[in-house]
């Protein structure tokens with residue numbers, strides 16, 4: 001490796017995970033640099049979400065190491081919380097807070113520059129302006145998914161973990177997503193995403209990792 005090659009922001013090695021006796025992850029290892037996007041691919045039930053959850057630290061691997069910035073990643077570490085934006089499959093929203101209030105809260109809590117401007121732009125980008133004052137329960141499934149994506153985009157981030165970000169998006173939304181992932185990379189964000197969408201993978205991923213279950 002040359003002396004100027006950027007080092008990995010995220011390094012995963014020897015990851016194993018089983019549920020009861022069912023092996024799901026078997027010695028998974030890879031690294032991810034700033035400005036790079038890697039897609040995790042595989043059949044339904046092959047372990048993509050499990051891998052993302054282990055990387056995010058919300059699920060404990062049986063064996064292996066996940067390092068962020070050269071140190072073992074702990075989900076509760078404030079430095080990790082400040083840097084890692086995740087969209088996993090278990091998003092919970094406050095039932096009494098509107099879309100715009102959620103996004104404003106995330107933006108302020110994570111110390112975004114110009115939170116109000118950023119929230120307004122994100123609502124526009126994700127075509128959520130018309131739903132800004134709605135409560136989460138009143139959103140369509142696609143709008144709720146857009147709110148999850150928006151929550152990742154109104155905060156500073158160095159690592160973006162997205163579980164099937166294309167799900168429930170219409171054609172325009174999928175095109176926007178491919179473009180957004182390119183922008184994330186250009187801004188130096190490392191992106192790890194699972195996907196079943198070949199067009200999105202081809203448009204955004206530098207590499208793929210196949211999990212086989």
Ligand SMILES: Nc1ncnc2c1ncn2[C@@H]1O[C@H](COP(=O)(O)OP(=O)(O)OP(=O)(O)O)[C@@H](O)[C@H]1O
Nearest residue numbers: 019020022024042043044045046047048049050051
């Ligand atoms: N909490 C759990 N307890 C027991 N088994 C689980 C649990 N979570 C996942 N599994 C099992 O682990 C395997 C991998 O699941 P996972 O959700 O990671 O797959 P996936 O590749 O993301 O699938 P999909 O493409 O359908 O989203 C499946 O067989 C699933 O049934």
